[in-house]
Amino acid sequence: MHAAVSDGADTLECRLDYLGEPPSEPQLKLLLTDPPAELIVTCRAQREGGRFRGTEEQRLNILATAAKFNPTFIDVEMDVSPGYWPDAKIIQSHHNFDRVPEDLDRIFATQEASSASVNKIAFAASGPEDALLALDLIRNAKKPTLALAMCETGVLSRILAAKVGAFGTFATLNTGAGSAPGQPTLDACLNLYRWNRIRENTPVYGVIGCPIGHSMSPAIHNAALRATDLDGVYVPLKIEPDEENFNRFMDAALERKWLNLRGLSVTIPHKENALAYIGADRCDPLAVRIGAVNTITLNEDGSLYGDNTDYAAAIDAVCNAMDISREQLAGRKVAVLGAGGVARAVVAALTHYQAETTVYNRTLRRAKALAKEFSCAAAKLKGATKSEAEILINCTSIGMSPQIEETPLRRLPSSARVVFDTIYNPMETRLLIEARAAGCLCVSGLEMFVNQAVAQFERWTGVNAPREVMRQVVVERLTGRES
Ligand code: NAP
Secondary structure, rough: OOHHHOOOOOOOEHHHHHHHOOOOHHHHHHHOOOOOEEEEEEEEEEEOOOOOOOOHHHHHHHHHHHHHOOOOEEEOOOOOOOOHHOOEEEEEEEEEEOOOOOOOHHHHHHHHHOOOEHHHHHHHHOOHHHHHHHHHHHOOOOOEEEEEEEEEHHHHHHHHHHHHOOOOOOOOOOOOOOOOOOOOOOOHHHHOOOHOOOOOOOOOOEEEEOOOOOOOOOHHHHHHHHHOOOOOOEEEEEEEOOOHHHHHHHHHHOOOHHHHEEEEEEEEOOOHHHHHHHHHHOOHHHHHOOOOOOOEEOOOOOEEEEEOOHHHHHHHHHHHHHHOOOOHHHEEEEEEEOOOOHHHHHHHHHHHOEEOOOOOOOOHHHHHHHHHHHHOEEEHHHHHHHHOOOEEOOOOOOOOOOOOOOOOOOOOOOOOEEEEEEEOOOOHHHHHHHHHOOOEEEEEEEHHHHHHHHHHHHHHHHHOOOOOHHHHHHHHHOOOOOO
C-alpha cells in the first residue's frame, strides 16, 4: 500500500480474497487502520471472478469486520444488499469475465437506482469498441462510476476513463500483478499515458494492430506528446484480424464525437482494411498503389485521410544519408531484396522517383509479380551478388532478431556504395556490419522506423516532431535500457 502511494496512487484497493487464509479481526485491524490513502476493501466471491473459497456467510462476516475499521469504501456484488452495511460507502459491482452482458443497460440501471455510492461494472471486451460501451456508461451515469472493459482489447476503457469523468481506474504496481486482465501498471498510467492530464477534450490517437502488445508506437508517440507539451494521449487498440472487426471499431469510434479521435497508426494485419474503409479517393495515390494505409488522419470536418508513411520513411532514410533529394534517385541503380509488404512500399516509392530498380527474391514468382506491377526488373535473391546496383536495400526478414547471425547475401555486390537494411532489431544487422567493413554508407531500419512515426506525428498535430526524443525511445527499447 505504501509502495503504491509513493508511486502516485491516490486510492488503494485491498483484496482480502487474495490473502492465503481468511483474515482474523486483529489482522484486519493491522491491515486497515491508518491506510496511507483512501481505501476500498473487497473480498471478491468466486462467482464473480474472486478468490475467496469459504462460505458466503464467512465472506460477509469478514467484510462486516473490515467495516469496523472505517475503510473509505466496501466493494460488494449486486446480489448483496448495500443495506447490509448501513454506515459504509458501498461500491456495487458486477463482473462478466466472458463477454459484454446482453442486459448491460438493465444491470446498469439497477446499479444507478440502488443506494450504493458508486457503480462498478466490468466485462470482457472482444474488441476496443466494447471499451467505448464502458465509456458511454460512465459518461451517462448519474452516480460516480467505474466501467471497465477487461482484456488487452479493452485497455482503452481504462486509460480514457479519465476523459469521461470516471470514479477512477485500476492499475497494478507491477506487470502481471493485476487483479483483472488488461490492467496497466501505475507507472504506465501516470507516466506513459499521463492519466492526470487527460481531460474531456484531450485529443486521442492510437495504433490498430494484432498483436499489439509489443508495439513501440505508444511509447514513441506519448513521449513525443509529452516532449512537445501537447495535450493528447496515444493508446494501443488490439483488433483481431478481419475487415469486419476493423470496420466495427472504426464505425463505433467515429460515431462518438466526444472521443476527439485525431489520428491512428495502422499495422499488420489491418493496412489493407484501412485503405478499403477510407476509400481510394480519400487516400494518398501512392498508398493506393501500394495497397496499404498505415496512417489515418481525422480532419476537423470529421472526414478521414489515408496515408502510407512507410514508403516515404524508407526512401527518406536513404536520401538523408546520401544527402540527396528524392528526385535525385532518378536513374540510380537500386537492388531491393525481398518482395513482401515492406519491399512493396519501397519499390513503389523507388519507381515513382524513377530509380532503376531490380527486385531480388527467394521466390522468383513473387519478385516478378511485384516488378511487373511497378514496371521494373526481377531476379532470384542469389543473383543480387552480381548486381551493379549503387544502393542495396534489404526488405527480407533475414538477419532479424533472434537470427542475428544470418544475412541475405553471402557477398555484397562490388558496386554497392549504400546499404540500407529495413530491419531495426538489431539496429545493426550482420549485413550492415559487413557493409560498413566494405566501406559502404550504412543506413539502419531504425531511421525508417523513426521517420514514419515522425511523419505521423507531424501530420496529426501540425507541430515539428521531437525526432531525437522519439529515436531515443526506440533505442532504449531495443537495447533494453528503458526505465
Ligand atoms: P513479409 O511480407 O513477410 O516478407 C518477407 C520477405 O522476406 C519475403 O520477400 C520473403 O521471401 C523473404 N524471406 C523471409 N525469410 C527468408 C529466407 N529464409 N530466405 C530468403 N528470403 C526470405 O515481411 P515484411 O512485412 O515485408 O517485412 C520485412 C522486414 O521489414 C521485417 O522483417 C522487418 O524487420 C522490416 N520492417 C521494418 C520496418 C521499419 O520501419 N524499419 C517496418 C516494418 C518491417 P519469399 O517471398 O521467398 O517468402
